[in-house]
Amino acid sequence: MTNAEVAACFEELADLLELEGANPFRVRAYRNAARTVAGLAESVETLVDEGADLTELPGIGKDLAEKIACIVHTGTLPQLEELRAKYPTGVLDMLKIPGLGPKKVAVLFRELGIQTLEELRAAAEAGRIAGLRGFGKKTEQSILEGIEHLQTAIARVYLAEAMPVAEAIREDIASLDCVDKAEIAGSFRRRKETVGDLDLLVTSTDSERVMDRLAENEFVEKVLQRGETKQRVRLRMGLEMDLRVVAPESYGAALAYFTGSKEHNIVVRRRGQERGLKINEYGVFRGEKRVGGKTEEEVYAAIDLPWIPPELREARREFEWAEQGRLPKLIELRDIRGDLHMHTTATDGTATIEEMIQGAKARGLRYIAITDHSKRVTMANGLDATRLRKHWKDIDRVRGRISGIDVLCGVECDILEDATMDLPDDVLAEAEFVVAVLHYGLKLPREQITRRLLTAIENPYVDAIGHLTGRLIGRRPGADVDYDTIMKAAADNGVMLEINAHPSRLDLDDLHAMQAAYDYGIPILINTDAHSVGGLDVMQFGVFQARRGGLEKRHVANTKPLK
Ligand SMILES: [Zn+2]
Ligand SMILES: [Zn+2]
Known part of the structure; x- marks a missing residue:
């Protein structure tokens, strides 16, 4: 049983309880438990086997500890099985549609007997949903869009x-x-x-x-x-x-062929044809004669190119770079020195200031910024000016006791729907690091989204924009951003753009990270947005995204020493 599997049981239980209309505090307790387990560095299965006291984990009481042991031993929970029997899995899929909360899904299930996304689509297309209480034409339309989005993402x-x-x-x-x-x-x-x-x-x-x-x-x-x-x-x-x-003499050709992308391979084959070669998964051939394919280097050499790193093989700029001998030396995890976006128990993190600092230090980071939420994020217990200033005092006290790592008193400040900042300038001016973000109103029209981002970029105290579009991969599309305007402004104002390394965000995406770094010269940050000590380990995935964007160490600001 992996930690992710245990966490998934709790998430599913929370979803099902929401459908049941259960007490929100209970639901939240399971979601917090899921996050705690998912964020653990140790295997929860090992902890249970060793008889460790799970109630020492944040947010885990006696009841949850027993449930964790039950999941580890039986793979499930009796309560979960009961609810699964009641709600078909398709009903849970409906919860993944943006804007369809548990209350609405429960109505669709009870009143229209809808059990799958297909049935939901049919009902929406037939106009049967708009008439339900609490629904309308707009909801019906967004259901159709949501299904579309889900189905492209669900199998991945x-x-x-x-x-x-x-x-x-x-x-x-x-x-x-x-x-x-x-x-x-x-x-x-x-x-x-x-x-x-x-x-x-x-x-x-x-x-x-x-x-x-x-x-x-x-x-x-x-x-x-x-x-x-x-x-x-x-x-x-x-x-x-x-x-x-595969046969050893075909290995390189097969590896190149099955690595893709399709678009990249089309160009490889075309360059082969131009040189009188046939390139397929079995090798490189001139007529019937095999002339290469044991290694990938042989395949690329046959088309007069150096080996191209797999992350770049998207038929974007890699052929041009390779031709001119300018293939980037891609950034690596070990180049990262700092992490400038993370949370603590002051808002919705599960670890204390001290635990986050020690965790970062144990991972070899030389500096971090602690950036808890501003007040707009009420769900996460966001901080107003008074609480934030007290939080900074706490950070200051703790950092004074810990050597070997620099810690900045930061904040993740929301950009409000009306294009103002969630905290006044005098407060932001006191922060040692400000990452500005959109969390709400992501569906506003492009002009408004862009105006909001510009407000933040032009604010003299904002250092970086975090998770630019707010997308959650497979669950929620990002805001409609005018990238050209935003990137020009970021470059002009010296504001950095973040690649949020959380596996569900990875926002900036690869293509926009490439544009920001290469076309606009904007320094990129790769941050974990960790909400637990274990959350610091997702840095690798941000680095992967940066590599896909062709980024070198020099493009990424948190590879540099803190000035
Ligand atoms: Zn955020
Ligand atoms: Zn955050």
């Missing part, structure tokens, strides 16, 4: 969720004596923010043995198809994985 999972499982499987296969090379190709290797399915490529003298080993893996639910050198399995986490055992 966050890279961060897929990675531990995919790596564990790869390592297990690679440990076989009969296996030489084993690598996961596809969008996984390009470090795309979500993963649809996994392609495992292997060279081996014994494909039967490799396929048997994969079939027995603990993460594999069942074998869907098996051939001589190819096997398709479904993983317990829901993704499917294709295993291909």
Whole structure:
């Protein structure tokens, strides 16, 4: 049982209880428990096995501790099973539609008997929803848009969720004596923010043995198809994985082919044709004769290019860069020195000031900014001027006791719907770091969104804009931002733009990070937005996004020393 799986049980229970109209405090307790468990550095299963006292974890009382043990031992909870029997899974999918809260979903289920997204779409298209109490034409329209958005996203999972499982499987296969090379190709290797399915490529003298080993893996639910050198399995986490055992002389060609992207490969093949070569998953051929394909370097050399890092293979600028010998030396996790966006128990974090500082220090960071929420975010217990100033005093006291890391008294300040800042200038002026963000009113028209962002960018005390669009991948589209205007203004005003490293945000996205850094010269920040000590570990995913944007160390401000 992974921490993520335990957390998912609590999240699902909270969703189902909301449908039941349960006490909101109970629902929140389960959501907090989910976040606590997901953010733990240690395995909760190990903690339970060792008989650790789980009530020492933040927000975990006796009842929740018992429930965690029950999930670890049985994989579920009796209460969860009861509710699952009552509500079909399609009803939970409806909760993922923006603007459809549990109350509305419960009405759709009870009054119209809607159980799936398909039924929901049909009802909306037939105009049967607008007539319900508490619904209207507008809701009906946004349901249709929401379904559209969900269906493109639903089959994919966050890279961060897929990675531990995919790596564990790869390592297990690679440990076989009969296996030489084993690598996961596809969008996984390009470090795309979500993963649809996994392609495992292997060279081996014994494909039967490799396929048997994969079939027995603990993460594999069942074998869907098996051939001589190819096997398709479904993983317990829901993704499917294709295993291909390829000949050593084809390995590089297969790796390039299955890594993609499709658009990138089209250009590779075309450059091959221009040179009288045929390039496919088996190799590089001149007529019938194999002239390369054992390694990826051979494939690229055949088209007169240096090897291109997988993260860049999107047919954007990589061919131009490669031709001119200007391929970037991509940023790496170890280049990161600071993290300028995180939360504590002062607002909606689960760790104290001291725990966050120690956690950051243990991860080798040289400096951080603690940036709790401003007052508009009432859900997160956001801080007004008085509480914020007291919080800064607390931070100041704690940082004075801890050496080896610099800590800034910061704030994550909301940009309000009316294009003013959530805190007055005299307060922002006292902050040592201000990251300004949109949390509310994300659906406002482009002009208003852009005006709000400009207010923040032109404010002399704002250092950076955090999670620019506010999107949550697969759950909520981001605000409609006029990027050109925003980036020009950010460059003019010396305001940095953040790549929020949280796996559900990764906002800026890769393309806009590339534009900001290369076309506008805007310094980029990669921040975790950690709400727990474990949350600091998502930095890697922000770095992946930056690499996809072609960013080098020099483009990223928090690779530099704090002045
Ligand atoms: Zn935020
Ligand atoms: Zn935040």
